[in-house]
Amino acid sequence: MTFSICVREEYTDEEGDEHLRFGVAVTTRLPAVGTLCPFANEHGAVATQSLVNVELGRKGIEYLADGLAVEKALDALLDADEGSAQRQLHGVDADGEFTFSGDECNDWYGHLAGDGYTVAGNLLTGESVIEAVADEYEAAAPETGAAEDAADPLAKRLVDALAAGHAQGGDKREDLPVQSAALKVTRTEERELSPYYDDLRVDATETPIRDLRETFAEAERGFEMAVERYADAYEEDDIDAAEGDEETVDAGE
Template sequence: MTFSICVREEYTDEEGDEQTRFGVAVTTRLAAVGTLCPFVSENGAVATQSRVNVDLGRRGIDYVDDGLAVEDALQSLLDADDGKAERQLHGVDADGEFAFSGGECGEWFGHEVGDDYTVAGNLLTGADVLTATATAYEEGRDGDAPLAERLIDALEAGHAAGGDKRTELEVQSAALLVATTEDRPADPYYDDLRVDATETPIEDLRETYELARESYEQALARAAERADDEDERSGEEPDGGES
């Protein structure tokens, strides 16, 4: 089921504490890929695809959350899966990466493992799709843009390089998920996005991201204004008071 990317990034939060964030993004020439392929938590990111077994992704991220290394978690699930030859399964945790492509996935298929990320795809126009996806991510990961935005950039690069070869299928979809170890007052709206049925999945995912980011920033601004108003009111003397 097309191509995806899983990433791990270490960063320093506003308090000066070291944190880790994980992200996964995927696109395909079928509807509702976000219900099937991407899984993320504050401990890792996993993508299950090709002849999809959703249980591999769901249980994989659960195992990682329980403390099992991503390689051990995903390999153990594959070893117990009778359909292993038709599966693609990859992901990252706090310490490592894992990627698997069964020999019976649809041509062209393959995967790449980089420093702190994995990419994989099947039924693609060629290896250039994965290379473009990985390169775009590597070039953008030191920038200031949120991870969600950079994951869309990576998908866009892979799509531009050829993407899914099934051009006869008009309905497409895309999705992204991001999670972090940081304890935030509110998770950004743009860290959990899906475009379930469209002919322009990456363009629509980016538009959804931009609208979600704008809404999130507006919500933060309104919260700050309310806090300022409350501070002003708390500093007022009651009627008849002396100063």
């Protein structure tokens, strides 16, 4: 199951408070990768792949929420997994990064880690795939602690990183045309209305990156429209505020 990226970023909100955001994105030449590989919560992001053991992702995220460091959490899960030689597992938490590729994964396979991110892949056309993912992410990443709007949304930048790997050949199984892609973004910041584009999946298509990019664009547009219409209602926790906005719109027409 092809290639993915996990990310941790520090940013500053409108009030000047510091927060973390975590992201994970993946694409493969099989359907519905979003149900199997990417996991994220307000404590970190994890990707499980190759011969997939979904419990590594589910339990990994739970362990991070329990306060375990990502290295200890994922090492513990791999130690208890009899099939670990065929797994790839990587992720980030608030303080560190973790990467693992079992020696029975299928070529080309490998991983790399940078400051605040990890990338891994298997059954790829070559190492240049994960290098391109990392290079694209690093080139577009904002400065540590920058304002939330100092760069494109992380979800968009994750799609761009996948696109860079795809352009290098990506998954080498060209006889499997039905593909998929997915992304998740989470934050330590509590928000009344979270962006709709932070949890997206394209489950079955021959053009996963293009479709995920188009899905992001539509979700971003829909989120902006919803904020304009319903922001007051969410802030006041009162649906009447939204109904009032609708009456104002109708009167303007």
